[in-house]
Each structure stands twice: as C-alpha cells, then as structure tokens.
Amino acid sequence: MGSLDALIDVQTLDTRADQLRHRRDALPQLATLAQEAATRAEVEQRADVARGRLHELRQRQKGLEDEAALVEDKAAEIDRKLYDGSVVAHKELEAFQEDHRQLKARQADIEDQALEVMEAAEPIDAEVSALAAEVAQADERIAALTAEVESARGEIDAEAAVIASEREQAAANVPADVLEAYEATRSRMGGIGAARLVGNRCEGCHLEIPSAELEAVRKAADDAVVTCPECGRILVR
Ligand SMILES: [Zn+2]
Structure with a gap:
C-alpha cells in the first residue's frame, strides 16, 4: 500500500x-x-x-x-x-x-x-x-x-x-508534507483534499482530465504528489 x-x-x-x-x-x-x-x-x-x-x-x-x-x-x-x-x-x-x-x-x-x-x-x-x-x-x-x-x-x-x-x-502512514498539502487543499475545497483517479476522471471534481495532462500524471513517480489540473485536489492513483 x-x-x-x-x-x-x-x-x-x-x-x-x-x-x-x-x-x-x-x-x-x-x-x-x-x-x-x-x-x-x-x-x-x-x-x-x-x-x-x-x-x-x-x-x-x-x-x-x-x-x-x-x-x-x-x-x-x-x-x-x-x-x-x-x-x-x-x-x-x-x-x-x-x-x-x-x-x-x-x-x-x-x-x-x-x-x-x-x-x-x-x-x-x-x-x-x-x-x-x-x-x-x-x-x-x-x-x-x-x-x-x-x-x-x-x-x-x-x-x-x-x-x-x-x-x-x-x-501516521502519510508523509508530513503530503498531509500538510492535503489539509490545505481540503480546507480550500470544501472538505475533500484528496481524490482517487478512476480511469481519466478525478473523483473529487468528477471532471475528465485532458489526455496530455493525464499522460503526465501517469508518468509521475508512484510516491510523487500529483494534483488534479481541474480542481487542484491531490490525485491518488
Ligand atoms: Zn479534480
């Protein structure tokens, strides 16, 4: 995990x-x-x-x-x-x-x-x-x-x-900087700071991520913090 x-x-x-x-x-x-x-x-x-x-x-x-x-x-x-x-x-x-x-x-x-x-x-x-x-x-x-x-x-x-x-x-299992970014996003975004990426859709804003940006998201390292280009929430892949 x-x-x-x-x-x-x-x-x-x-x-x-x-x-x-x-x-x-x-x-x-x-x-x-x-x-x-x-x-x-x-x-x-x-x-x-x-x-x-x-x-x-x-x-x-x-x-x-x-x-x-x-x-x-x-x-x-x-x-x-x-x-x-x-x-x-x-x-x-x-x-x-x-x-x-x-x-x-x-x-x-x-x-x-x-x-x-x-x-x-x-x-x-x-x-x-x-x-x-x-x-x-x-x-x-x-x-x-x-x-x-x-x-x-x-x-x-x-x-x-x-x-x-x-x-x-x-x-305790989340790195401190990620948790901090999550909390800031969560307070800015009405309670949801992190969302799953399902297919090409962000579960936070339910918008489809454009293919070029989706490519970058997919290429990012497993532990890299990637945010949704539409809503700014942390994407969990
Ligand atoms: Zn989003």
Whole structure:
C-alpha cells in the first residue's frame, strides 16, 4: 500500500468525521426543541400578562375591602355613641342615626364592588393556572427533547472518538508534507483534499482530465504528489 492510499483512508475518515459533526449540529430534535422553546416563551408571556391583571384586580379588591372596613369602623363608633348615653338630644340622635344609616349603605356598596372585582378575578385566576400548566408541560417536553439530544450526541461523540483514533493511525502512514498539502487543499475545497483517479476522471471534481495532462500524471513517480489540473485536489492513483 502506497503512502497515498493511506491518504485516501485519512480523507474517508475526515469525511465521516465531517458528516458526524453535521449530524450533531442538525439533529431533528433541535428544530422541535427550538419550536417548543418559542411556544413556551409565548405562553409564558401570556401568563405574565394574566398574572399582571390578576395582581391588579387583587390589589383593587384589597383596597375596597380596606375601605369597607374603615367605613364599618366609623359606623361602629357612631353606634357606640348612640347607645352609650352620651347623646341625648333628639335632633343630635337623629343626625347620628342618619350618619350611621349612610355609612352602612356605603359599606354595603363598597363590599358589593369588592365582590364584583373578586368575581372578575376568578376567570383570570383560572387562566393563570391553565397557562402555568401549559408552561410546565412545555418544560417537560423540552427536558425530554434535551435528553434525547444529549443521548444522540453522546453516541455521535463516541463514534467520532473512534474515527479520530483511526484517523491518527492512518495519518501516521502519510508523509508530513503530503498531509500538510492535503489539509490545505481540503480546507480550500470544501472538505475533500484528496481524490482517487478512476480511469481519466478525478473523483473529487468528477471532471475528465485532458489526455496530455493525464499522460503526465501517469508518468509521475508512484510516491510523487500529483494534483488534479481541474480542481487542484491531490490525485491518488
Ligand atoms: Zn479534480
């Protein structure tokens, strides 16, 4: 086996490593994962808006309840005065009774408003819960997909490690200058730096080599590095 046959082995292993890298970056789960993440973000945003509205309503309800309690305290104070004997004048009693009646009416009115706000908050509370459940479900799907990606990548990485070690062994049989020329060509030519010459055709660019140039290629010494006149890749004869 000539030194250039080992170069073809290097090329084959490099191509397989490139394919693995591509597979690693383009796992089908990654697209689903991106979709799930976008859905989660959208639901989370809706949940944030609903939580904001719920918080606002709860604050309003609390404000009304506090106000009702304040009015109730005032009414109770008047009630005390009405019955502790400190007010005796009929007109004054009547005025206090009217105040008390008005305060109780106001309290009832505020309590009604608080109840309305509480009722308005109920469907929003349910919406917040439903959206939180949706986010939790999305999280589960994201976790499962992430685990799938990690597992698939683990397998790919193990395969890549085997290929890297095989590549190292193959490369040891290729002269350093040839390997260097190969690597430069490979990076310039989209991954393929060396190709077989099959008949009069370069397997790298699939073009036929003109007969005059083919003659020169055939006459070159076995261990000479010859490149394809069409694409510049190292030809392995
Ligand atoms: Zn070529």
